[in-house]
Amino acid sequence: MTEALLQMRGITKTFPGVKALDDVNLTVRRGEIHAICGENGAGKSTLMKVLSGVYGHGSYEGEILFEGEPCHFSGIRDSERRGIVIIHQELALIPYLSIAENIFLGNERVGRGLIDWNRTNDDAAKLLARVGLRENPVTPAMDLGVGKQQLVEIAKALSKEVRLLILDEPTAALNDEDSAHLLGLLRELRDQGVTCVIISHKLNEIEAIADSTTILRDGRTIETLDMHAPGGVSEDRIISGMVGRDLEHRFPPHEPKIGAEVLRIENWTVHSPTQHGRTVVDNASLTLRAGEIVGLAGLMGAGRTELAMSVFGRSYGVDISGQVYKDGRPIQLRSVQEAIGHGIAYATEDRKRYGLNLIEDIQRNVSGAALGKLTGRAGWVDDNREYEVAERYRGSLNIKAKTVGTITGTLSGGNQQKVVLAKWIFTDPDVLILDEPTRGIDVGAKYEIYTIINQLADQGKAILVISSELPELLGICDRIYALSAGRVTGSVERAEFSPERLMRLMTRIKE
Incomplete structure (x- = not known):
């Protein structure tokens, strides 16, 4: 068996009135991808903050051994000097600095007491090539999407000669393409000798990439699973460890009581506010009935969020045309206040930026x-x-x-x-639009959210759920619309649900 690169023994961390970690043990082998799973509040991030020195030595009980030597980290710089680098879920790039400046911030390339910009940009270009990012090093970080910013963070870690790379929910805000690229990069880094620890709620990704998985529950270590054991380790097996029981059903049972039509959208067309002439939603029509949970499925860029936001008081888009009917009568939705006044609510996909203060x-x-x-x-x-x-x-x-x-x-x-x-x-509200309602939360919390959605439907509310996870839509919806390139390409009733049928509709260019 490969030797241990990291050992954390008996880690206990207490905050006023709360024991966040209780005698936690973690062993990470050299050259592996090690996943850490657990419900929200299980102690995953706290454990990594102990390891990285955010919670310094003396603020917790237990010991940390790295490469066989006891470590007493008083801060992040101490752990980084040993080659332990953590990338938090909330990325820490400075938007107005260039990619190169962000990579070497605090670790500047200096010659004769001044920053050597040629060396800075050259070294940055080499690191960007290593992570597969084709960007000019002088590009401001603010001009990059979230997926590319994540790669810059990894390039920054590589500049510090990282030996143990910790990633906290690295794909939570990424689309499928960016997620696949990132996971492929982690495999490459593993093959190059960089050990990785990944915290994630996406169990399908863990099943695909992890060599070992440690499960935490209520601040305690439950078990560590060998993902390459004979027969493999299923998502249900991981979930059982996380929640402390078998989940025969990931979705609560629900018998719908569907009533009359509440909302009807007809021939709805929306144009991009930034790309002149581009049609984002193209002549879309759909209906919602009282007590019904309706799904909206589509690949990235299909126009799901744009459709929802444009209906919710024209929060998105220009040159919007079409008609909305509420209880059979045409209504105007010229502002968010007007939408709320008509009994329409929209829970955004980005709760941290737009949904909450x-x-x-x-x-x-x-x-x-x-x-x-x-x-x-x-x-x-x-x-x-x-x-x-x-x-x-x-x-x-x-x-x-x-x-x-x-x-x-x-x-x-x-x-x-x-x-x-x-x-x-x-x-x-009479109509509740939920955009990615379970993004970035664990399976136990998801079950609670699904239960709340069912209760709202039972109260007679019409609910539209937008989700990137097909199993979620198949599990909670009574009917699902598919959207492709801004067009509604079909709808499927529960009795006819299948992933294959929906995927065909989601990839169809024309009705």
Whole structure:
């Protein structure tokens, strides 16, 4: 068996009133890709922060051995000097600096007391080639997409002669193509002798790339699985370890009670606000009925989010045409306020940027979209009523926080998503559009979100779910529309669901 590069023994980390890690053990072998899995709050990121020195020696119990030697890291620079580099989920590039400047920030290429720009750009170009990124090193980081920024972060790690690379949810914000490229790069780095630790909720990716997988639950080590064992390790096996029970059904059972038509969109066409003349949504038509969960499936770039945002008060697009009917009557949706007034709510796919105020508490986030319901005659918000509403949703949606005064940015991804749902449920919508409602959250939290969606449907709300995960749409929807190149190419009823049929529709260019 390959020797251990890293050993963490008996790691215990306590915050005021909370034991985040309890006697955790982790062994990572040299030259492997080692996955760490667990529900939100299981302790994955905390463990990596202990390893990288974010939580310095003395702030935790236990010991860390790297290449057989005890390590006492007081900060990130200490761990990086040993070749341990962590790339956090929230990328840390400075947008106005060039790619080369970001790569060597704090590790500048200097000659005679000045930065040697020729050497800086040349060295950066070599690193970019190594990660498969064809960009000019002087390009500002702000001009890159998220996938390319992730590659710049890896190039930055390689510049520090990394021996252990830690990636926290590296593909959470990436499309399928960028994710596949990143996973391929990690395999190449492994073959070049770089050991990788990857934290991810995407179990299909872990099954495809990991050599070993350690499962954490409630701050404890549950087990470490050899992914190459005879017969392999299934996603269900990993899920069982994460949640502490077998999940025969990843989706809660639901018997729909579908009523009359609530929303109808006819001949909806939307043009790009940045690319003149480009049609993003092309003559799309669909209907939603009371108590029905309808899916919207499509590959990246199909126009799913653009369709949803344009309907929600023209939040996206120009030269929009078509008609929307609510309860059989034509309505105008010229602004977000007008959309909310007509009983339409939209939970964005990017909860951190557009869905929540992360530096505010739960109470203010929940009330934010419907403050008018909490104001008196003088126009002031009634704080007591606002608290009561937020507290009610904290209980009914099982938002795991001590009080509604908890800052939203400190919550796990699943609980943040529940706050987003609470905000829009409070507007009392008839139509609820959910864009990637379970992106970046673990399987246990997903199950809770699915249960909430079912409950909302049972209350008679019409729900449109946009998701990049076909199994999710197949598991929770009563009917699914497929979108390809901005056109609705067909719809499928539950009795006729199949991944193959949907994929054919999603890749069809014309109806």
